[in-house]
Amino acid sequence: MKLPLDPTPYRQHRLSRQVSSDLADGNYVDVQTAEDELWVLPDGPHRHPRIVGNATPVKYAGDLRVDHGTIIDLTNLSGTFLCDDPDGLIEVAELFRQAGFKLAKSGLRFFPPDGSRSRVL
Amino acid sequence: MSAPMQIVILEDNAERRRLMRDAIVDRFPQYDLRFFITAGEAIAHLRENYDTLLAIVLDHDLDLIPVDGHRLIDPGSGRDVADFLATQPVVCPIVIHTTNGPAAVGMETVLHDAGWKTYRVIPVGEFKWIPKLWLQTVRNAIVESVNRFEPLSNVSSGTV
Numbered sequence: 001m002k003l004p005l006d007p008t009p010y011r012q013h014r015l016s017r018q019v020s021s022d023l024a025d026g027n028y029v030d031v032q033t034a035e036d037e038l039w040v041l042p043d044g045p046h047r048h049p050r051i052v053g054n055a056t057p058v059k060y061a062g063d064l065r066v067d068h069g070t071i072i073d074l075t076n077l078s079g080t081f082l083c084d085d086p087d088g089l090i091e092v093a094e095l096f097r098q099a100g101f102k103l104a105k106s107g108l109r110f111f112p113p114d115g116s117r118s119r120v121l
Numbered sequence: 122m123s124a125p126m127q128i129v130i131l132e133d134n135a136e137r138r139r140l141m142r143d144a145i146v147d148r149f150p151q152y153d154l155r156f157f158i159t160a161g162e163a164i165a166h167l168r169e170n171y172d173t174l175l176a177i178v179l180d181h182d183l184d185l186i187p188v189d190g191h192r193l194i195d196p197g198s199g200r201d202v203a204d205f206l207a208t209q210p211v212v213c214p215i216v217i218h219t220t221n222g223p224a225a226v227g228m229e230t231v232l233h234d235a236g237w238k239t240y241r242v243i244p245v246g247e248f249k250w251i252p253k254l255w256l257q258t259v260r261n262a263i264v265e266s267v268n269r270f271e272p273l274s275n276v277s278s279g280t281v
Contacts, residue, residue, distance in 0.1 A: 027257050027260070044252065044253055046143075048147075063260065075264055078148070079149070080147070111149075112151070114151065115125025115126055115152050115153065117126060120268045
């Protein structure tokens with residue numbers, strides 16, 4: 001489990017929601033909770049700690065872009081949770097598939113925590 | 122371990138730089154973030170760090186820099202950096218953020234002609250565009266470019 005680097009117990013954002021396949025097009029930040037639920041919130045400034053709120057640890061976090069029910073790209077990008085495990089991102093992708101999303105070919109993109117070159121999983 | 126990839130930003134406004142730094146650190150904390158306020162300094166840095174560029178972000182209009190209380194230094198412009206990049210191998214995406222529309226079109230044109238992919242952000246309002254529109258554009262540019270660019274050491278032609 002990953003604790004947020006910002007320990008402020010933010011209130012959960014009012015636009016945060018458990019994922020379902022009717023997400024509008026756009027950019028989102030996401031987390032996988034301890035209960036393997038996926039939650040998303042429209043992208044914006046410092047949103048990761050407010051998806052669940054209350055400084056709650058999560059299994060994984062990142063961001064994504066949705067276009068007509070397809071996830072164009074899904075990443076591990078989060079300065080709040082710093083997820084460094086590619087297998088965790090693959091697991092998140094599977095949870096999105098189970099929720100009814102298609103993932104674009106080559107859409108799974110991992111950014112190593114050491115700042116080296118990123119890659120498609 | 123190799124040096125972290127870099128995000129290089131040409132931006133002379135201090136408050137814009139502060140908000141851009143906050144936005145980048147919140148999403149891309151593992152990367153080296155470098156700001157420059159003159160075109161010359163930016164070009165010199167790009168020459169020395171060409172193989173570690175994750176993204177380049179360019180403003181166009183830069184304010185004259187006062188020195189010694191009575192002189193002004195011309196910092197150049199984003200176009201100077203675009204003209205330099207147009208002579209170099211394509212290695213990363215470029216984001217252009219400027220309210221100067223004609224200048225932006227000029228930068229885009231010279232870069233597209235040289236094979237670069239560019240993204241445009243039109244600043245709206247004083248600073249609110251940075252944590253949302255600008256960050257999303259930089260994010261999308263970087264994420265879309267994954268695996269698109271070979272490390273420069275693998276590029277057989279072109280000089281830096």
